[in-house]
Amino acid sequence: MNKIWLVFMLLSSAVLADSKQPDAQYCLVCHGSAAQGNAAIKAPNLTILPDWYLRQQFIAFRNNWRGSATNDAHGKEMQAVANTMNDAEIEQAIAFIRRQAPVKLPISVNTTANVQHGQQLYQQCQACHGAQGEGNAQLHAPPLAGQHNWYLVQQLSAFKNGWRGNQNDDSYGQIMRQFAQSLPDEQAIADVVAYIDSLPSTQPLLRTSR
Amino acid sequence: MSNYFKAPLTRRQCLSLLAKAGSSSAVLGAAGIFGLTNTPVNASPVTLKPLQGKNRKVLILGAGISGLTAAYELERAGYHCTILEASHRIGGRVLTLRRGDFIDELGSPQICPFDDAPNLYFNAGAARIPAHHTGILHYCRTLGVELQLFSNHNKNCYTQDDAAFNGQPVRIREYEADMRGFIGELLAKSATSGAVLDQPFDEQDLDKFIQFAQAYGDLDSSLTYRGTDRAGYAAGGVTTAGILKQPRPLPELLRSDFCAGAMHFAEIADQAPALMTPSGGMDSIVKAFLRQLTTPVQLHCQVSNIQLQPQGVAITYLKQGESYTEQADYCLNCIPAQLVSGIENNLPADYVTIMRQLGRGKLTKIGLQAKQRFWEQEDIYSGISWTKQDITQIWYPHHDAFKAKGILLGAYSWEPQISDRFAAMTHQQRLATAIAQGTKVHANYAQHIENGVSVCWQRMNHMLGCGAVWPEELQKTGFQLLQAPAGNHYLMGDQLSMHPGWQEGAVRSAWHALADIERREALRSTGAQA
Known part of the structure; x- marks a missing residue:
């Protein structure tokens, strides 16, 4: 019994050590003190994103699926960091992000957006991202509810203009790019984001065990 | 006008060209990102009243x-x-890099590879102090920081622009002498033609004004610019009579953007000589x-x-x-x-x-270690050469002349788009770019450069920007x-x-x-x- 307890203690302290690597604090410089995102740096809220999606995006940056466009300065910032990290460091970073306590985000309402129109537009999104913007691991679609509206606008624009979803081997990105291209203009993007913004934030979910 | 103008120019054309030469405010505004052009007034150092036992x-x-x-x-x-x-x-952004220093740039960490020598350092952040910055100078004085003179302006440095002089570097001395000659001649001849200034302007004022224009441009007695020893001699000048350099044609001078910006950099209050910097590094x-x-x-x-x-x-x-x-x-x-x-x-x-x-202020500085102080062979000691390429500037050390090696500033850009381009490169790509572009200013640049550091301030950990x-x-x-x-x-x-x-x-x-x-x-x- 004592031995089992000791093993358990050692294991949990190892996990703790992993998630407390000072290096992982790097994430919080850009993404905010609790990984809640930072508008000034254009860094998204990581706390709503499940492990599998965070992992997938590290791969996307490494594969040049994100950050390769010449003018995508913010994407390039993250890409440079992703390129310096090995698989173990990526897992440490994800574990570190998971340990951050949720933070209440400031509400910023876009008064020029048409939420009703956004709701109509969102119907084509919900097949993958879920009716509540909760995401779908099987379809590799991230949660959207609880993400910063400026970040959603930025990413829809990135898909639309080809900064994302423009590489042959990025099949999920390509699918998203088609939907983003179906949004005719900035107003449509603003409307659909305003609707997503109105959805109650779902807790981080579908934490798939590896 | 004199035969100095190789291409025929009307008075109107001259004036519009002059306007181009004078329309530097926009460019200077960008150049002045490291400080607005207004001069701060002296301030008395703060003196806090002692707490006398209170606990704060x-x-x-x-x-x-x-x-x-x-x-x-x-x-x-x-x-x-x-x-x-x-x-x-x-x-913070007072960052003097020496051998072994860790450069904590997100995604591009480096260890400074300079040789270990007291003169081999690079001020990657703050680098110069104008005399009217009395606050920081107050601490230099009272805390015993030894200062050296530092200059942004050195007429022996170069200006290089692919659009002019077949892309060849030209000494700032020559460029400025010819530009002033042209402006002086234009001023003097406009004044003598009578139709100049609106305000009351008597014969004596006019005479003084013409004398000024003559001195400004180094004109001959017929108020014509025919070259000047300010540009340096083509030959002789010490034990034999000096032979003047042939002035460059005005339209060729104007093809370079130098006259509309960088030529006036050291006119900015915060950038004008004489500046100072601490001996041994800003830190x-x-x-x-x-x-x-x-x-x-x-x-x-x-x-x-x-x-x-x-x-x-x-x-x-x-x-x-x-x-x-x-x-x-x-x-x-x-x-x-x-x-x-x-x-x-x-x-x-x-x-x-x-x-x-x-x-977020986007600035990039690159420091390069040179194994020979080749710039001294070109009569350059301190100062800045300018190029229209992304590296924008090359600085030569103001200190430790004749030592074996030296640290150059190989690039300094405060244009956000340029700094984005440097940030997108790997460190090795940045150095290769700095060397390739520097080669247009110094032909054998590559063979002199041994290693270097690059600092993109918008990527530096815990800062992510230089100057709000x-x-x-x-x-x-x-x-x-x-x-x-x-x-x-x-x-x-x-x-x-x-x-x-x-x-x-x-x-x-x-x-x-x-x-x-x-x-x-x-x-x-x-x-x-x-």
């Missing part, structure tokens, strides 16, 4: 120049300071502060929460993965605003909204709000000055906050509400 605690977030200034002044008056610094080093100022401080600066302390309280401020920070909270009467916050906006806080909403709108960029409208509406305390919390640093990117801005912002603390302490001691 101050938390200082960030150990750059503003934080160090505040800590030094507060300690002297008996305040108890705690200094928390997020990064691995002290000094001599940081070391001087540290010699005085009794409180150690705590490194690797990353602030995660700022909570205003009725009687003070509580700060939570992460250190080696552990979370700690400290409370104090006052908090002096020198963290870049763009990072504060990502830290949990209960600061007023309008305060945080302004911080989110501040831009205030949109003009926001500065009008938001600057004073951000400068004022929120409860017992003060935001500081060069970001809260009209001199972003200058140490003077950092010192004065600290003095501004300390003066307010002094006022509140005086009120407290009289029992009044602070």
